[in-house]
Amino acid sequence: MAFADLIPQLPAIELLQRSLHHQRIGHAYLFSGSIRASLELAAMALAKAVNCRKALSDRTPSDALSSDFCDHCDSCIRIGNHLHGDIQWIRPESKSRVITIDQVRRMVNTLALKPNDAEVKVWIMVDADRMNAQAANAFLKTLEEPPGSTLMILLTTQKDRLLDTIRSRCLSLHFSGDSMEAMRTRHAPWLEDFVRMLSAEHSDMMGRYRALGVLTSKLAASRASIEESMKERFLDGLSSEVEASFRKRREDEMKAAVEAEYRRVRTDLLSAFQWWLRDLWLSAEKGSAHQVAFPSLAPEQLRWKPRADRQALLANIELLEDLQRTLLSNVQEALALEVHLLKIQL
Ligand SMILES: [Zn+2]
Known part of the structure; x- marks a missing residue:
């Protein structure tokens, strides 16, 4: 599997691939769209692409990041199975369905550490609009001074519920719904x-x-x-x-x-x-x-x-x-x- 198999012809995916190709990957992305599962797949694909062993070994010095991933290497497989320690997912906690300041603090603390064996440490926050005010403020500080070799991907199906200050600090990509x-x-x-x-x-x-x-x-x-x-x-x-x-x-x-x-x-x-x-x-x-x-x-x-x-x-x-x-x-x-x-x- 590669980007093209995953979510074909989506302008947002093409845009991502272009940034990968030109080594212009930002520190923080905001993926919005109506279908959460598609957003999760896209985030996972990006995490794979920046860490794919095959892509990294094939690369030439002028081509720092491949624009795709192999889906077969150790890194791709572990990411796909949610077993890669450097790729972390945050989701709203049960009952209240809120992302708490503790969850954000955990993320911020590990972001400061070097990745164990990934090229780029990735945090993916599902339903980022569920951050409560404290969590959002704690997160904002990290967005203002992102540590090196890290990538944060926020996913939301309700973009307008996110703080403007957070939205404006992320590269925003919209994934339109299905046909x-x-x-x-x-x-x-x-x-x-x-x-x-x-x-x-x-x-x-x-x-x-x-x-x-x-x-x-x-x-x-x-x-x-x-x-x-x-x-x-x-x-x-x-x-x-x-x-x-x-x-x-x-x-x-x-x-x-x-x-x-x-x-x-x-x-x-x-x-x-x-x-x-x-x-x-x-x-x-x-x-x-x-x-x-x-x-x-x-x-x-x-x-x-x-x-x-x-x-x-x-x-x-x-x-x-x-x-x-x-x-x-x-x-x-x-x-x-x-x-x-x-x-x-x-
Ligand atoms: Zn791979």
Whole structure:
């Protein structure tokens, strides 16, 4: 694997590769975008690229950094498995989902030390917007005087929540989300079941509850697969001899990572539904010829016609936005979903 296989044709990746090629890698990057997993992959790729053994041994004096990585050398493999001591990840801690000043201090202290065997020591902060005020201020000091041979990569899906002073000191790269085509492929199958239930008999409350069932089982399946993959990533390969406190920390990190990823997936699922509601409104507003996100789920394809007027169809979109906001505060998920779904007017 290389950059090109990972996230093809993203302007941000090209830009990164150009800076690598011209040896203009900064000390601090801010990667923003809507998909956290893509940001993590990009950060991992950059950590590999600046440390790849093969790239380093191939290089000529005029070409200090390769613009890619091999993914096979010892360094690439350890980074890929989260087992490289010089490449550290910070994530919001469980429960409060906050990055604390202690976490930032730990990072600052180790940044001051020389790397053990990496060329460049890398710190990757996932959900950097979750730094609390104290943590952000402590971090700012490091950003102002970054130690040599270090690279800090901040990741955020909510860039506007970061302090301006932090944003302005990082090289900022935006990773745009995936294409409409990718969204369709990912969501059309479950969405079809879901909207058929919703639209089939709108006088029937049971239809709404059946639809809710489709959504909640989709969410539960997503959570289970996230838990499985995070377990593999955080705990597999952890020797049985590691200290209990270390294992505990990994488990806490894992829980926070599961929660963060689940929230991302849930947002993504509900956004797909929101696109469908937008399709309905657009068709009512501008006629069915207008470009829609899910043509295969258009009313005529479902042999159905919404009764709700344009105003009501527009209100549905706002209702979904409200649901997304509500879910970000710590309300009970099942209740929020039920309350909002029952208010949808079709
Ligand atoms: Zn390599």
